[in-house]
Amino acid sequence: MPELAKIISFHEPAPPEGQSPYLPGTGPLQHVEIADWSRQWAGQFQLLARQIRDVLGWRALVIEHVGSTAVRGLPAKPIIDIDLVVADPNKEQLYIPALESAGFQLVVREPWWYGHRVLRNSGPECNLHVFGYDSPEIIKHRIFRDWLREHPSERILYAEAKRDAAARATEAGEHTMQYNARKEAVIREIYQRAFLAMGLVKN
Template sequence: MPHRIDIVTFHDPPVPDGASPWVPGAGPSFHIDVADSDPAWQGWFDELAGRVRRALGWRALVIEHVGSTSVPGLPAKPIIDIDLVVADPADEASYLPALEAEGFELRVREPWWFEHRVLRSLEPRCHLHVFGYDSPEVVKHRLFRDWLRGNPDERDLYATTKRDAAATANEAGEHSMQYNARKEQVVREIYQRAFLAAGLLDG
């Protein structure tokens, strides 16, 4: 399990010289489409989680619906974010071929950031985030999701932030990573309140 200090710390290691998080042929998307919350998203997750479980069986230690589509009432890009925990994300041979056989495609490889990998599905649209069992990011994502589910005022603040960031990014011709950067300050402020409420920070 990750240590408390790692859960409340925002880890932003630089990309090593000469490296890229994107696999060849991949890159960030342009035009940010933030849609109204859709009850169908839960069904999309259920379908995708079933495909992951079918591919990996017990090697899928955790399969969690995270991100904005996991929060009822929250507008989101219509892309399901899933956290998948495996024993060793660096051992791609132990999970990647099986996921590829289920229609997932590797897009991101970040060994310098908790061995993070991202695979995508196009139908339903999905970003499958692969982490190890000791990654603090999995705990963070679950905490953020549950905090927004339980606090409508925080959910509404984040909704406004997302729509404003998308409008500005689209007008400027920016890509998805720049859109994420525009949300970052508010996201971290929400996290701080969630950390305090959970007793992970001293008030």
């Protein structure tokens, strides 16, 4: 189980000097599109989850639909975010070739941040985040998703922040990582209220 301090903190270390998280020939997506919520997203997750389970079997410890497409009624980039938990994400030979056979492409490698990897798929579009079982990120992702599912006012607040960030990022010609940075303050406000309600932090 991750330490509480790591669950409630927000620190993603910078890459070691001279290294990039993106593999050669890849990078952050350049176009930010926010679409209205679609009932198709849940079915797309189920399809992707079956593909992952079919090629990994017991090696897939958890396959979880996270991010905005997992929250009914919330507008989102039409890209399914999935958390995949494996025993040791740094042992790529145990899961990357199998996922590649199912159409996933490795684009991010961050061994310095809980072993994080990202693979993309285009059918349906997906960002597959791979973490180890002891990563606090997988817990944070669930907290954020479930809090938004249960609190309509927070969904409205986050939807407004997303649309504003997307409009500003598009106007400035920014990529998705810069779009994410534009809505980070609102995300942390929402997290803080969720942490307070759960008793993870004190007021």
